[in-house]
Amino acid sequence: MDRSYLMNTLEEFSLQCPNCGEVVTIFVDCSVEQQVYVEDCTVCCRPILLTVSCDEFNGINVAARREED
Ligand SMILES: [Zn+2]
Numbered sequence: 222m223d224r225s226y227l228m229n230t231l232e233e234f235s236l237q238c239p240n241c242g243e244v245v246t247i248f249v250d251c252s253v254e255q256q257v258y259v260e261d262c263t264v265c266c267r268p269i270l271l272t273v274s275c276d277e278f279n280g281i282n283v284a285a286r287r288e289e290d
Pocket residue numbers: 238239240241242243262263264265266267
């Protein structure tokens with residue numbers, strides 16, 4: 222298994238926007254193991270609540286929710 226992503230601070234990750242359904246690309250900071258933050262969708266500009274976890278076994282996991290949920 223290629224774990225070279227752990228060497229990089231920022232990793233690209235594609236997810237589906239919970240607001241508009243478009244696939245958007247975000248950059249995940251893998252120097253932090255777990256984080257929750259809000260990022261605006263690049264397509265519809267509405268906020269997406271991101272729950273991001275990075276670990277060497279599972280790689281990058283991102284859960285995207287609408288901020289108001
Ligand atoms: Zn959107």
